[in-house]
Amino acid sequence: MAVWIADTHGLDALSMRQVAAELGVATMSLYHHVRGKDELVEQMVEAVFREDADAAHGEGSTVRHDVDPSGADWRDELEAWTRREWRLLSRHRWLLRVITDFPPLLPPGLLADVERVLAALVDAGLDPITAHQAFQSASGLVEGLALLQAGTDRADRRGLTHRWRTTEVPAILERTGAKNYPLQAGLITSLDAALDVDRMLEFGLARLLDGIAHHLTSRAAEGIG
Incomplete structure (x- = not known):
């Protein structure tokens, strides 16, 4: 649930209160499992790495560290x-x-x-x-x-990316002189690849x-x- 909250709303939205609300339990009950948000985030990091290993090697077959x-x-x-x-x-x-x-x-x-x-x-x-x-x-x-x-x-x-690519970059090159930066000017038509x-x-x-x-x-x- 904590990973879902961070994935959906960002890390700043994550709190013990929010996790408890999503789980439908009292906030204080979470402190029986983790000491606070820092420990919760540490467990989240562990969980997403373990989840990735399970997906790559099959559930329950996390890479053996021994x-x-x-x-x-x-x-x-x-x-x-x-x-x-x-x-x-x-x-x-x-x-x-x-x-x-x-x-x-x-x-x-x-x-x-x-x-x-x-x-x-x-x-x-x-x-x-x-x-x-x-x-x-x-x-x-x-x-x-x-x-x-x-x-x-x-x-x-x-909505800034399209405007930057199609308007602002060409305008900067025109103002500063595209001939002074021919290689960068030539990339305008290939920005997606670049x-x-x-x-x-x-x-x-x-x-x-x-x-x-x-x-x-x-x-x-x-x-x-």
Whole structure:
């Protein structure tokens, strides 16, 4: 119910009182299960990640975190995590605000999933700090594009996107001289493709994975373990 409220009305609309009202119970009865909104949100994060795993692998078959990750393919693990985060941020728009806040919420299931990716990267030859940087680079790509998508969605709801693309951008280029920015001016007729966040993710993720692979190959050639 809490996830539904946040999905439908946004995180600011979520409160213990609102959840209780939707469930038809007394507000105070919820405090027997969670200590407050912060703990409720943490459980929501855990729930949506578990739900996604169940959908991908079958109900009740959430990824086992007790499995030894040694030998796991780092590229498969990091790519799977990146696509999973993108899928969840697209499905639950409130999640972006939660996982990019500081200090971050770190429910056990999420920590276990991240540990698996980091273990695969370290097993491939990265030191723990570099493995964490690689992981955060992939996660940052997703979160940055999700932020861009969120801004576009807000503009769409206000009817601003079409006007910006068809009126404001051409006017800016005309005022400043389109000949001074020929490449950007040429994108006006292809803005849908240029601003397609899914295509940006595919491009950025492939280049990031290729870059990590090159780094690992270079370390191996130099005999760095």
